[in-house]
Amino acid sequence: MNLVNVAVVGASGYSGQELLRLLVRHPGVELVCVTSRQYAGRTIGEVYPRFEGRKFARLKFTGSDAAAVVASGARFAFLALPHGLAHEYAAPLLDAGLRVIDLSADFRLKDPAVYEDFYGVAHPAPQLLSRSVYGLPELYRDHIRTASLIASPGCYPTSILLPLIPLMRQRLIDPKSIVAASLSGVSGAGRKTEVDYLFCECNEDARAYGIPKHRHLSEIEQELTTVAGEPVVISFAPHLIPLNRGMATTIHANLGPGVGIRDIAGALTEAWKSEPFVRLKGETGSADIKNVAHTNFIDIAWRHDPRTGRVVLMSAIDNLVKGASGQAVQSFNILGGWAETVAL
Amino acid sequence: MNLVNVAVVGASGYSGQELLRLLVRHPGVELVCVTSRQYAGRTIGEVYPRFEGRKFARLKFTGSDAAAVVASGARFAFLALPHGLAHEYAAPLLDAGLRVIDLSADFRLKDPAVYEDFYGVAHPAPQLLSRSVYGLPELYRDHIRTASLIASPGCYPTSILLPLIPLMRQRLIDPKSIVAASLSGVSGAGRKTEVDYLFCECNEDARAYGIPKHRHLSEIEQELTTVAGEPVVISFAPHLIPLNRGMATTIHANLGPGVGIRDIAGALTEAWKSEPFVRLKGETGSADIKNVAHTNFIDIAWRHDPRTGRVVLMSAIDNLVKGASGQAVQSFNILGGWAETVAL
């Protein structure tokens, strides 16, 4: 297999580490550059002892400088930066002809006004929004193939969109009735040294947060609106639960008039039956985090509640894989012409 | 303080243990009888080493026999049995003049037909249903005071009813629009030796289950219906999360026409402001399990979502305390004339 040169910008967080884990396994990748302000000058193996003895363990982190990334000869760059910083790299890297896969939320919204509404600041590089493709392969595979800038979606949108999109497309549910609750492992909050994420603050605890207007609602609603052809606004309740990785989402929605559970099953099957990473668990199966942990799968199960006229959709993903780095690698495989499941 | 003789029937599960922990601290209780088929002949301290050195540690478990309970001289009996067995003890104990606090679901429903619908078998002692009082002190304090049979509610109903009741009473929300998601610690499943509850099956896992018709929906809807004065049917999604004890519940409901967040705050405050175990955390506070763990408190927070017109209610309890044994002791305090907070 021909090797392509790849850079990872900002590899010091949990999704950065997971990205390295996957790229180590990728037979087509030559990792030529990893950047980290904090760890510049030290090798991957020194910073993350879990990688010692693995491929690329001796590669040194460089400071976070777009010119250095370009100079490394990388043709693809993953950006695994905190929200709000990606544009500083994306613009010069794109100008230099690299193809960029951004794991942050910075390029996921099409409308700068929506960005400002949810993020509280003007978008720093609105001109890039029109170039970017929302990197959910199940929805935008063909656009991804030829894109130069991928805005790879995170865990909440992925776990909510994949169950809902087929139902919205066929207008099987009432868009106004959607209520989603998600349970996220603590790695979803990143590797921040804040009291809230200390072991003793999270262990034996669980709580809802970010209600009612979590930032990622903006992209969820953008994509649902596109599919529905009408403005969609939903309720979303994220929760933090005490596990390292994984996300379970449960969604309630009113069925449209005359819609039955067979229509639901049919729509999901038709939409996702050929997808390599979507597993449909049906009306009796369940969506358990442990079955998707450390994989790029999303498991989707559903139930009909004839008492309320609602459908209940359940999904499970690994927030660091299908909800972050695995999804980014899936897009990378599409971009680079590899089989979509390589390294996943 | 005068001592009263108390029996605990079926003290071998997690709520039984928690009950013992609380009764040990109760200055008015003389524990005269604990029963357990499995542990008959052994002392509390032998079976549960955590109680060694504590009051009552040398009391021996007797076999599970109602006559023995009566013979022990107990005037109050707690029943901490698996669902479906309580009636075998409740009837003879009531006949012998004891006051009975049952922690199971057996006497919580008023209508035997609803019981049969949700539990799949005919109620074994329907005549007792009319005698029982639903043991939620915040709702039925006055009835509890003079009752002989208390049906003490469990964790799901408690965590859902206390936030919703004040809103239903004042018709602030649309009863048809209620969607509740609850996250339960594993002790909620009891001390069952099943693969599903092994450490390695629960740790680093989370999942929804029992959707769409969990048994405890029946009592939740019964109480909401009573308050609303019209039949209420809701959506309910229980989830199992990897912690020992605690429950977090998030409820969405459509606000009625013209209803604002002040009405919500007002209704909750008016209803619960004098309750010793309800803490209202308001529109900015949160409902975290760690703040209620090992206590009898329920924390309730709320948010208005003007985008969807919904109110979001969040509650947190310790499933073994306010969601089981603490609640039972609270009722016991009311029955026995102690201050409601004794031992809690």
Added chain:
Amino acid sequence: MNLVNVAVVGASGYSGQELLRLLVRHPGVELVCVTSRQYAGRTIGEVYPRFEGRKFARLKFTGSDAAAVVASGARFAFLALPHGLAHEYAAPLLDAGLRVIDLSADFRLKDPAVYEDFYGVAHPAPQLLSRSVYGLPELYRDHIRTASLIASPGCYPTSILLPLIPLMRQRLIDPKSIVAASLSGVSGAGRKTEVDYLFCECNEDARAYGIPKHRHLSEIEQELTTVAGEPVVISFAPHLIPLNRGMATTIHANLGPGVGIRDIAGALTEAWKSEPFVRLKGETGSADIKNVAHTNFIDIAWRHDPRTGRVVLMSAIDNLVKGASGQAVQSFNILGGWAETVAL
């Protein structure tokens, strides 16, 4: 019961919180002052929502100023400060006639040279070392009763000294052969916002650390040396394990010539049989953290290994209770003339 005025200096860490939890339950305590640089001006209930609705919840934190503590009228002061700061408070508080219970390691060593050897700096207030009493009630109850400065021992020393002291006293084991391994819950590391103590760094992880010369070895060896009447140096391996609270310690030592397991059992029984917080579990029992969690007990079990000629001692405590705040309250009870078990 007469109330005495009590202050807690530095109440913002995990042992500070646990101290508050215990003092809230103490019928003889009027909490008149809590200090915290970080939280000055806010109430206990605001900073720690778990205390809302409890006694003292509305008491405000004051800045960390010894004069303010004196002015509060406190007659007893607990110091729950990071190591190295206690002397700034102890000296003026003692001068003002308060009795001081320090939870840090600052006054536990008798020899300033040993302090400097293990802590790397000269002791800041060596004159206080001779005034302080090592606050292990099982060893120094009579000294504690009349002391003005208590140096309350932490979790590692407590879990190692209580099993070993009786054996050393009777010269049943070879002092040179002692090897102790301890497993500590993460709260033992304090409430530090460092990457190492983030949930995702501790969960699903365990590791030895601080080998071979952990700071607390100094006080362990000091006390063993005192009992043995000859210099004792031991091996000690602390480990961090993924739970909030608790410590399990396993100690190996060579039995002296002719010593049998009955001698071991005899020495432990004779030494601790009347202690309210020591539970001897014998040759078949075990020392499980879950049996001591949230209590002031230490459980001690032992085994004879005829193959190696060693005795194996196992102990379990709650690191925040018998290993910190519970032990301090036990000393406080002795100082103040309450029953030793009050609030514990």
Added chain:
Amino acid sequence: MNLVNVAVVGASGYSGQELLRLLVRHPGVELVCVTSRQYAGRTIGEVYPRFEGRKFARLKFTGSDAAAVVASGARFAFLALPHGLAHEYAAPLLDAGLRVIDLSADFRLKDPAVYEDFYGVAHPAPQLLSRSVYGLPELYRDHIRTASLIASPGCYPTSILLPLIPLMRQRLIDPKSIVAASLSGVSGAGRKTEVDYLFCECNEDARAYGIPKHRHLSEIEQELTTVAGEPVVISFAPHLIPLNRGMATTIHANLGPGVGIRDIAGALTEAWKSEPFVRLKGETGSADIKNVAHTNFIDIAWRHDPRTGRVVLMSAIDNLVKGASGQAVQSFNILGGWAETVAL
């Protein structure tokens, strides 16, 4: 790559599952038979939903019958059975010409008398003991290559032997002085439905067990004795800690006369420097479970304690990988002529 037919006998426990996970990734393996009494007739994907969508997911479990295994055409068979059952399969499979890799302890001891001493029953097939090779590749790679029966060691022996063997070989430590403490994740106890392994019994708990004569001591001492050329008896304290997978071991031993830490480092480096799965972390590194989780690595660190004259060795492995299934696959790779790291 040529495919070889492989069978897994008894694939329903945790090491069986992990074995399947690794074999799915192995490019040289055609899985032709999996057996399980409990799951006969159901597919791997049905029983373990995590494997759905993966290679071999549709293979059905057959009943546990040696003849069926032979009939499947398998040339290699892994046995992942509870202790004591392996001989029922090993004998007929060997007779039929298969090469057998047993993950249990059944064929690890050379001396049937030692087996009876530690296991309490006579060995059921002593004639097989002389045919088996102890499957620790770092020790017996050449024997493994041509063996027909591999007795693959488990987690405790692996984590203790690899740090100790080089020091024993060069007589750097006093064999009589060895004290080992190991911390094991709960999966090490297997997938048993016993109260002791329920989530709520293990979570927030830790305890020593199996002291002083854990069964696996027998094979540890056998191997140490072989290397030392004299009988070696050690102290060993296993502990259960609340995580799914992983083992951390800390070993103390007295250094021989004149031996320094450079000798220790030298011996370990010389012995293991070319091993693909041994990572030497030196005198400043640490042995953390999280760095080896889900990998076949063993990390080994060490310290000198001049105060006691001891060396302290620390190791970390994933108990299900290097401590079970990964190690078995490593031997399989050697047997089959693949690169030793394939699938690992």
